[in-house]
Amino acid sequence: MAQQKIFGYANRISVKQGEEITFHVNCDGASEAQAQLVRLIHGDAHEAGPGFQEEEVAHPLNGAWQVKKQFTQLGSFLQVEDSDNRLAVEGPFTLFCHIWPTIPKKGARQTLLGRWDTRNNTGFALGINPEGYLEFWVGDGKEVDYVTAELPLVARMWYFVGASFDPATGKATLYQEGVANRYNSLLGKVVPHDYASHVRQTFRFRHKNVASVPFLIAGARDHHLLRGDFVNDLYAGKIDRPAICDRVLDRTELDACKTGAKPKAAAILAYWDTTAGYSDRGVGQTVFDAGPHGLHAEGVNHPVRAMTGFNWNGRDDCFRLAPDQYGGIEFHPDAVTDCRWDETARITIPSDLQSGIYAMRLRIGPGTGITEEYIVFIVRPAKPSAKLCYLIPTASYLAYGNESLSFDAHIIQPMTGQPPVVTELDIETYEHREYGLSTYDHFEDGAGVCFSSYLRPVINMRPKYRMSSMNITWQFPADLSISAWIRHQGYDCDFITDEDLDREGLDAIRPYNCVITGTHPEYVSERMLDAQEDFVAGGGRLIYMGGNGYYWVVGFARDNPACMEVRKLDSGMRAWAAKPGEHYLQTTGEKSGLWRNRGRAPQKLTGVGFIGEGFETASPYRKMPDAWHRTASWITEGIEGEIIGDQGLAYGAAGGIELDRYDLSLGTPPHTKIIAATGGHSDNYVLVTEELLYAYAGLVGSLDYRIRGDMTYFTAPNDGAVFCTGSIGYGQALPANGFDNSAAKVLANVVEAFVKDGPLPGTRWTLEEKQWR
Amino acid sequence: MSEADTTSVADADLHVRANFDKITRSYLLSVLSDALIEEHRRKPEGHHSEPLTRLLNWCQTRPLHEQYAVLQEAGGCYRVVRLSGKPRVPPARVGSESYASLREARHAVFLNHIKDLTGK
Numbered sequence: 001m002a003q004q005k006i007f008g009y010a011n012r013i014s015v016k017q018g019e020e021i022t023f024h025v026n027c028d029g030a031s032e033a034q035a036q037l038v039r040l041i042h043g044d045a046h047e048a049g050p051g052f053q054e055e056e057v058a059h060p061l062n063g064a065w066q067v068k069k070q071f072t073q074l075g076s077f078l079q080v081e082d083s084d085n086r087l088a089v090e091g092p093f094t095l096f097c098h099i100w101p102t103i104p105k106k107g108a109r110q111t112l113l114g115r116w117d118t119r120n121n122t123g124f125a126l127g128i129n130p131e132g133y134l135e136f137w138v139g140d141g142k143e144v145d146y147v148t149a150e151l152p153l154v155a156r157m158w159y160f161v162g163a164s165f166d167p168a169t170g171k172a173t174l175y176q177e178g179v180a181n182r183y184n185s186l187l188g189k190v191v192p193h194d195y196a197s198h199v200r201q202t203f204r205f206r207h208k209n210v211a212s213v214p215f216l217i218a219g220a221r222d223h224h225l226l227r228g229d230f231v232n233d234l235y236a237g238k239i240d241r242p243a244i245c246d247r248v249l250d251r252t253e254l255d256a257c258k259t260g261a262k263p264k265a266a267a268i269l270a271y272w273d274t275t276a277g278y279s280d281r282g283v284g285q286t287v288f289d290a291g292p293h294g295l296h297a298e299g300v301n302h303p304v305r306a307m308t309g310f311n312w313n314g315r316d317d318c319f320r321l322a323p324d325q326y327g328g329i330e331f332h333p334d335a336v337t338d339c340r341w342d343e344t345a346r347i348t349i350p351s352d353l354q355s356g357i358y359a360m361r362l363r364i365g366p367g368t369g370i371t372e373e374y375i376v377f378i379v380r381p382a383k384p385s386a387k388l389c390y391l392i393p394t395a396s397y398l399a400y401g402n403e404s405l406s407f408d409a410h411i412i413q414p415m416t417g418q419p420p421v422v423t424e425l426d427i428e429t430y431e432h433r434e435y436g437l438s439t440y441d442h443f444e445d446g447a448g449v450c451f452s453s454y455l456r457p458v459i460n461m462r463p464k465y466r467m468s469s470m471n472i473t474w475q476f477p478a479d480l481s482i483s484a485w486i487r488h489q490g491y492d493c494d495f496i497t498d499e500d501l502d503r504e505g506l507d508a509i510r511p512y513n514c515v516i517t518g519t520h521p522e523y524v525s526e527r528m529l530d531a532q533e534d535f536v537a538g539g540g541r542l543i544y545m546g547g548n549g550y551y552w553v554v555g556f557a558r559d560n561p562a563c564m565e566v567r568k569l570d571s572g573m574r575a576w577a578a579k580p581g582e583h584y585l586q587t588t589g590e591k592s593g594l595w596r597n598r599g600r601a602p603q604k605l606t607g608v609g610f611i612g613e614g615f616e617t618a619s620p621y622r623k624m625p626d627a628w629h630r631t632a633s634w635i636t637e638g639i640e641g642e643i644i645g646d647q648g649l650a651y652g653a654a655g656g657i658e659l660d661r662y663d664l665s666l667g668t669p670p671h672t673k674i675i676a677a678t679g680g681h682s683d684n685y686v687l688v689t690e691e692l693l694y695a696y697a698g699l700v701g702s703l704d705y706r707i708r709g710d711m712t713y714f715t716a717p718n719d720g721a722v723f724c725t726g727s728i729g730y731g732q733a734l735p736a737n738g739f740d741n742s743a744a745k746v747l748a749n750v751v752e753a754f755v756k757d758g759p760l761p762g763t764r765w766t767l768e769e770k771q772w773r
Numbered sequence: 774m775s776e777a778d779t780t781s782v783a784d785a786d787l788h789v790r791a792n793f794d795k796i797t798r799s800y801l802l803s804v805l806s807d808a809l810i811e812e813h814r815r816k817p818e819g820h821h822s823e824p825l826t827r828l829l830n831w832c833q834t835r836p837l838h839e840q841y842a843v844l845q846e847a848g849g850c851y852r853v854v855r856l857s858g859k860p861r862v863p864p865a866r867v868g869s870e871s872y873a874s875l876r877e878a879r880h881a882v883f884l885n886h887i888k889d890l891t892g893k
Contacts, residue, residue, distance in 0.1 A: 369847055406842060407856060407864070413833040413840060417818065419882045420842040421875065422854070427844075427863045444860060468842075471875070616818040682819045683826075702820065 004029035005370040005428065006067065006362055007435065007457040009339065010377050013394050013562070014497040017382040018351040023360055023375055024341035026457075027067035030364035035065045035345070040357045040376070042484040042735060043463035043477035046649040049735035050484065052464055057358070061347045065362070070341040071227040072434045072456070075234035075333040076304075077219035078287055078297035080270070086293050087115055087244060087269060088209035094249040094267075095126045095136070096162030096257055097242035098179065098310035100328065101235075102445035104153035105132030110235040111220040112161070113242045117213045118232055119223040124207040126163045127220075127233065128153060134176050134197070136163030138207035145203035147172045154193060156186035158240075158310040160258040164248040170203040175254050183314025183580070198251075217242055217272070217287075217297060218331040231300075234333035236445040240309040241327050243271040243291075260311055260324075262290075270295045274327035275309065278319045282306065282589040285559050287329070302337045302451045302563060304330040306586035308579070318584045318591075332443040336436030337453040337563050355381045355494045357392070357483055359463070369424050374462040376476065378497050384511035386492040387755040390483060391509070393521035394454075395498040395528070395554055397476050398564045401458040403438035404430050406468040409575070413469075416615040417684040421471040429459045439566050440575040448576025453563035470615045472650045472657070478732055479518040481649065482545060485734035485744060486516075491751065498528055502556055506531040509540065514754035519546040519731035520658065523554045523566060526590065533605050539718030541754035543747075547658035547709060547728040548573075548610040550602035553595055555587035567592035571690040573613065594690060596666065604667035607714055608724045611661035612707035614685030618656025618729045619678045620646035621711055626673035631762035632713050634753065635675055635723070638745050644676050644711070645743035648733030654743040656681070657728035659709035672714040675746075678727060679708045711746075719759055723750045801828050801890060810887065814880050832886040839889065841867065841882040843875065851878035853885060 008025035015021045027033060041053035056062075080087065095113055104110075107130050109118075114125025121139035129135040134149040153159065153176075162175040178195025182188065213221050218239060222232035241260070245267040253263060262271060270291040277283045283306060285299035299305075306319050309327035316322035347360075359374040378392050405412045406420035407430050413419060429435060435457045437449045460467065460475065467474035473481070486493050500508045502525045509515050509531060521544075529550065536542050544550075551572065557563040565587045568574040572594045585592050595602065602609035621644040627636050636644070645654025655678030662668050681701030691706070692699070701707045709727035716722065725731075725747075733743040753761050804824040812825050821829065833840075838858025843851050850871040854864035867885060872878040 408837070408860065410834075410837055414830065417829070417833070419840075419879060421845050421851075422842050422864070423845050424847065431861055431863045433861055684818075 004365040006030070006033055006364050006373045008344065008362060008373050008375045009455060009457050010360070010375050011455070012377060013454050014378045014380055014500050015349050016380045017349055017353055017355070020346055020348050021377060022343045022346040024070070024339065025065070025067045025344040025362060026070035026341060027364060028069060031067060032064050033067045033362040033364050034063070034367070036062050036361045037347070038359050038361045040359055040463050040480055041487060043480035044466070044473045044649055044732070045464065048647065048737070049481070049649045050738070053484070054361070054463065057353070059347060059350070061345060065345050067344060069226070070339070071230070072336060072339045073230055073300065074336055074434065075219060075231060076299065076301040076331045076335040077231055077234060078217035078299055078303060080215040080217065080295050080297045082215050082295050085209070085211055086295065087215040088211065089244070089246060089269065090167070090209065091246065092164070092166040092168070092248045093269070094162060094164035094245040094247065095243070096160070096175070096254065098158060098160050098240035100156060100158050100185070100238035100310070101128060101153050102155055102237040102447065104128050104155055106130065106236065109233045111216065111218070111233040112235055112239060113217045114220065115209065115213055115215045116220040117210060118220050120210070122208045122210050123213055124165065125220060126161065128235070134161050134174060136165070136172055136174055138165060138172070138203060138205060140205050140208040143205045145172070145205045147174045147199055147201040149174055149176045149197035149199060151194060151197045154187070154195070157195065158185050159195060160310070162249070162254050162257070165203070166248050167206045170206070172201050172203050173248070174199040175251070177258055179258060179310050181313070184308060184310060184312045218303070235331050236333055236443070238307060238328040238330045240329070241272065241274050244269045268292065272297055274329050275324050278323040278326065280320050280589045282555070282586045283319070301335045302557070304450060304586070306582065306584055308581040312581055314581070317581050320584070320589060330447065332445065332447065334433065334437065334444050335451070336434070336456055337451050338455040338560065339435070349379055351382065353379055355379050357480065357495060370428050376461055378495050380496050380500065381494050384494050386494040387513040388486070388491050388493040388751065389509055389512040389515045390486060390493055390495045391501065391515050391517050391521070392479065392495060392497045393475070393518040395523040395525065395564055396518070396521055397458065397461045398452040398454060399439045399523045399552070399566065400460060400475050401438045401452050401454070402429060402435055402460065403440040405440055408441065416469050418471070418616050420468040421466070422468045425459060426468050435459065442576060448568060448578065450567055451563055451565050453560065455562045473732060475518070475520055478520070478728070481735050482516065482518065482731045485739055485747070488739045489748060491755070499561060501528045501531050503561065506534045509535050512540065513757065514541040514543065514751065516543040516751070517545050517549065519728045521546060521549040522551045523564065524550050524552065524595065525554050525556060526588070529595065529600065529605070536605065536716045536720045536722055539720045541720060542606070542722045543750060543754065544606045544722065544724040545731050547660045547726060548613070549660070550595055550605060551610060553585070553590060553592045553598060555585040555590060557587050569593040570597055573610070573688050596690060601666040602660070603663050606722055606724050607668045607672040607712040608660035608662055608710050608726045609666055610688050611659055611691065612681070612685050612687050612701065613658040614681055614701060615657060616651065616684050617682050618648060618651035618653035619680055620644060620653045621655050621676035621678050621709070623676045624674045627675045629673060632673050632675060634761040635713060635749050636746055637749055639742050643742065644746055645730065645733050645741070647736035647741045648729055648743070649736060650729040650732040654725070654730045654733035655709045655727045659685070659707065660724065660726040661706060661708060662710045662712055669714045672712050674710050674712055676711040677708045679705070681707055715760065715763065719763070721754065721760055723754070797831055798890060801831055805887070805891070810884070813883050817876065817879050817883070832883065841885055843878040843882060846871070851875055853878060853881050
């Protein structure tokens, strides 16, 4: 029997009462799965907490679901809309484009552009052979003829490449010239490479056009008995302004095209102008054909745009300045942003189902490990009714979705100070890699991953999961500790997601008195940030429950809101660095990187911002003098002594993992009070890189006082306020000792004050407070 | 220099790294002792003596294919595995021992690094 495993995803991450949600499931070794709707209560089995808890929910669609093997199309490519087969050229033709290959010597064929069927060997294409040489080939279904360049392509260098073919004479001509300038490629002109190759050959065979074979850019049609048609021979690297002409272009004409000139209009069959479509709001996934037939191409799995082209001059650093220099589209054979699986089932969310965190639990066989799947979604109320709102940081879940740092990242063991603790699930997903990567990973060619979507199984967005490199819960399962506490306290609470906030802005949270965040809301769009700032300024109360929040500038794809984009650059604790000139989001046109570098350090909204991180130990907080100030003493009411948060599921205390600090120089509101602060961290805790101007010895926990988490509080206009824990570990401390602990007590004081209408405790001292500072 | 020559040049940085590693190993062998190993067994995390700090730094920064991890099995016990360092290639089991606690397994990882360091 085949190994049993089951994985799935939903078409939505946030769904309102009364709305529909669809599930898409891939299963090996079983044709039927037991489905059960569950409400997720707590996600960590840690012995210091309540353990894993879920609650089964009655639903008509619980029970046996028919499931099947489903296949995922890996790789990004462009599919040309050519229903009339205008590119099924029978006469002479020329193909050309600029390329910047990243793994030319891949050991497998890569197709640049053409109409090629790899299974039946029919059609024509220009590509790179397994040894890394530019090659053009034609096939008639029985035989294939090739013409190959004399020199291998060099990785990360820009070339202009082309091929022409005249079926009447059989003459095939290959054109390869380097077009590197001082900025656009890996190597400069001091390297004595010869990049040019021009080869002519007379083919014995002619190409055969088959109507069903599509014209593709960065891939070729293939077929599998079970799977059917799919795209293979995927290309890794950039392509700029690909084209096909309906005659043989001579050397002089191709020399002109090499510089970026278009061929004469009469010769063009299709010319995909990869620089067209840009605005100051970015660019979409459609690549426009400037030729006579309008054969536009659509990106599959998000080919990366807003990338420098062959003619990038190193001076204009954004497509908003010079779109004509941003024709590069980057393709990755291991990219996945949408599995596009058949629908397995759809359910309607009962109109009386309480807002919260739910999952469709699917089990086959033993129903544990990889034979159990939880497809997670958030249920919003049809109409807001609670005073408290839990803002689920789904953008950050996407950022970390399917990360594999334990296996691939050399930095992870020195960072965490411990060997990873991996499970069967980690190994299974790492080995197969069919569900895509996180924005902490690199594609096989070394490029950082900038898109992440939930239209694929997200292995670490489930209960019971621990991040292997740190052996603690992280993001989604860690945030269940907060919802478990909310439930334990009996608070009436509505749940919404980052996606809702990005789409609806302030309207999504305006009805609430208090918004509480997850443990690590690190990835934030401008609309999300604006909404929270306006919420607080308008009288709302925000509880920022984590550390390293409000950090990265992200955008959501206009054609697929399930997909988030981030570019990591300049500074910040980052898994990769975007290349020069590629710092702007294609989804919104904004500069990505840190919000701090855009003039909106997290301190401006919350009072605190990222200062340090460490992963093997945690510390409690100690009260600071402001804890006893008459305007804020209510926060620690009931806490005996000076220590807060000396228990927890994440390394044993509330203050740890990633820590945030009060900093007036970065915009902490001047009247902010430091209620308590952690300290005495181990030297595994290090200062964040965005704080560094000069590096020097001693920027570690036991030597640098700045490395601590600050619990802060400040009041805002119209009875608004913000309370911050300054530590990721605080959320995981809440369930310790049956929810009876000092961290939970402090938070209860704050929530219960924040949800009440009217002035906050201590505000009768406002005048005195102004005089005091 | 031909194209083929330049594309096949090895990364010369590896020579420098190997020399640095040789010097580091020499120092670590000079301070390695039963007491140092016992220090790790007693307290694998947090603040350590300088020799143990340097030894752990060497362990944690070795090339990926020389790194270890702990495999948590379905039954709750732990084993030591070695990372492949190659994309999509899963880690391989090291030895047949299983450990009842994570702490023991982590110390076993440490002992594997020591074994690699001493060659014994």
